[in-house]
Amino acid sequence: MEEYLISCRDLGKSFPGCRALNGINLELPRGRIIGLLGPNGSGKSTFLKLCNGLLTPDRGELLVCGSRPGVESKKHVSYLPERSYLNDWMTVEQMIGFFKDFYADFEEARAYDMLARLAVDPAKRMKTMSKGTKEKVQLILVMSRRAQLYLLDEPIGGVDPAARDFILSTIITNYNPEGSVVISTHLIADVENILDDVIFINSGNIVLCDSVENIRAKQDKSVDMLFREVFRC
Amino acid sequence: MLRKLIKYEFQATARYFLPMYLLLLVFAGLTHLLISVSFSVNETLRTFLVEIPSAVMSFAYVAGLVGVFVITVLLVVARFYKNLLGNEGYLSFTLPVTPMQHVWGKLIPALVWGIAGYTVMILSIVILAMDANTIPYFAQVFGSLGEAMMREAPHSWILFLLLLLLLIVGILHAYLEIYAAIVVGCQVKKLRILAGFGAYVGFSMVEQLLMSIGLTALVMLPDFPANVYNLFRYMQTAEDAAYMVLEVMVGCLLLMNIVFAAAYYIVVWQLLRKRLNLE
Numbered sequence: 001m002e003e004y005l006i007s008c009r010d011l012g013k014s015f016p017g018c019r020a021l022n023g024i025n026l027e028l029p030r031g032r033i034i035g036l037l038g039p040n041g042s043g044k045s046t047f048l049k050l051c052n053g054l055l056t057p058d059r060g061e062l063l064v065c066g067s068r069p070g071v072e073s074k075k076h077v078s079y080l081p082e083r084s085y086l087n088d089w090m091t092v093e094q095m096i097g098f099f100k101d102f103y104a105d106f107e108e109a110r111a112y113d114m115l116a117r118l119a120v121d122p123a124k125r126m127k128t129m130s131k132g133t134k135e136k137v138q139l140i141l142v143m144s145r146r147a148q149l150y151l152l153d154e155p156i157g158g159v160d161p162a163a164r165d166f167i168l169s170t171i172i173t174n175y176n177p178e179g180s181v182v183i184s185t186h187l188i189a190d191v192e193n194i195l196d197d198v199i200f201i202n203s204g205n206i207v208l209c210d211s212v213e214n215i216r217a218k219q220d221k222s223v224d225m226l227f228r229e230v231f232r233c
Numbered sequence: 234m235l236r237k238l239i240k241y242e243f244q245a246t247a248r249y250f251l252p253m254y255l256l257l258l259v260f261a262g263l264t265h266l267l268i269s270v271s272f273s274v275n276e277t278l279r280t281f282l283v284e285i286p287s288a289v290m291s292f293a294y295v296a297g298l299v300g301v302f303v304i305t306v307l308l309v310v311a312r313f314y315k316n317l318l319g320n321e322g323y324l325s326f327t328l329p330v331t332p333m334q335h336v337w338g339k340l341i342p343a344l345v346w347g348i349a350g351y352t353v354m355i356l357s358i359v360i361l362a363m364d365a366n367t368i369p370y371f372a373q374v375f376g377s378l379g380e381a382m383m384r385e386a387p388h389s390w391i392l393f394l395l396l397l398l399l400l401i402v403g404i405l406h407a408y409l410e411i412y413a414a415i416v417v418g419c420q421v422k423k424l425r426i427l428a429g430f431g432a433y434v435g436f437s438m439v440e441q442l443l444m445s446i447g448l449t450a451l452v453m454l455p456d457f458p459a460n461v462y463n464l465f466r467y468m469q470t471a472e473d474a475a476y477m478v479l480e481v482m483v484g485c486l487l488l489m490n491i492v493f494a495a496a497y498y499i500v501v502w503q504l505l506r507k508r509l510n511l512e
Contacts (some may be wrong), residue, residue: 004395015422016422035260047240049339049511052327053324053326053327053509054323054326054327054509054510054511055509055511056507056509056510056511069332071329071330071331072329072331074327074328075329077327079327079366080322083320083323085320085322085323086321086324087245087316087321087324089245089248098241100329101237101241102234102329102330103328103329140362202341
């Protein structure tokens with residue numbers, strides 16, 4: 001079993017007129033909940049998309065669960081993008097069948113249990129749901145896998161505060177203890193309490209990578225306060 | 234995994250194709266009914282009860298025929314773009330399958346619907362022309378034609394096989410050209426649909442150019458007429474020679490379609506593998 005779930009060296013990605021990732025080096029271990037924190041446009045989503053093979057890097061090396069992003073890594077990575085990505089003509093039940101068909105680690109019973117707790121009707125079509133409900137369904141599907149690595153891009157961005165608590169408790173209680181969770185967000189105060197480690201990213205560069213414990217001990221500040229200090233406009 | 238992709242692709246597309254095909258057959262049936270109805274009423278009543286409805290229905294049927302073709306192409310474009318390169322691509326490309334399994338997962342159902350579309354069109358024409366006399370008449374004509382062909386040119390089945398292959402490869406070629414144009418269009422950041430359309434026009438122009446160059450080079454070969462004559466002079470009858478000419482022509486068309494389809498396949502494969510960049 002690989003020591004690091006994500007390992008990248010000099011990873012770079014540019015878009016016309018903007019350098020999204022500027023040759024970053026990073027190693028993410030197992031068994032941690034990691035906050036990938038940075039302001040809008042800092043490169044958080046680009047990094048997660050590269051890890052999922054949705055973007056092709058311009059330079060550098062990236063290994064996810066021991067292999068380059070591809071069929072093998074995708075078996076072990078559960079990804080939640082920042083947008084609605086489910087087939088809107090399907091019902092929730094059909095989506096569950098879809099995930100069960102393609103992912104060997106998908107646990108149907110967990111998905112139905114979480115749906116019942118959130119009072120989401122499995123017979124409902126995706127396109128008839130509100131944006132918030134769709135996001136809940138997406139998170140339920142993603143967290144119902146026994147994946148090694150969960151990459152969650154803005155999982156609490158579009159839901160109400162009550163649902164945020166549910167989502168965060170879902171993340172804590174459902175992730176595989178041998179795996180890790182990476183949560184990308186700029187809503188630091190909401191996620192701070194569940195994080196083990198944080199990575200600050202700005203303009204495509206890693207600014208800081210440390211454990212929450214160390215930050216609190218060394219700097220005597222909360223992650224939220226440190227974030228505001230580092231990224232002050 | 235490919236089987237599962239195909240299953241979901243059929244589920245996603247059947248809800249458009251099946252009602253469309255059913256509608257076309259219903260239109261053909263109603264048009265046939267209105268055209269063939271005859272009863273003795275006065276002329277004004279006949280105009281309102283039969284002639285106007287049959288004209289409207291005939292128009293609807295022709296529009297349906299055109300619609301089947303247009304909607305099939307639009308669906309092929311929309312499914313590929315939306316499901317692989319739009320928001321749904323975030324799900325598709327995080328499934329543990331290769332990019333080319335995704336392409337085959339789209340291509341095979343599209344091919345099946347394409348062949349089904351042709352079949353339904355032919356069936357609708359049969360329904361339109363059907364009455365107590367036409368079916369036995371057509372059966373007799375096709376029976377005699379088959380018998381004559383087997384008697385005069387026993388190897389004519391090769392021609393039919395080649396034509397069938399040409400139909401299948403022709404559909405694959407057309408769809409792969411569309412897929413390649415979409416993937417090339419997605420290499421730019423803005424105006425992707427326009428860029429895809431431009432790529433499609435560009436591909437078609439390159440095809441035409443290559444075909445013209447190939448034909449010109451063939452005709453300009455030294456002793457071309459003599460070689461063509463030598464190719465067919467061993468044929469025992471004029472029918473055999475005619476079949477041989479047709480087989481060579483269809484074979485060339487088939488080869489050309491295979492070459493272009495393979496080229497587009499490589500474009501799609503390489504771009505999805507090495508330059509996938511979802512928005």
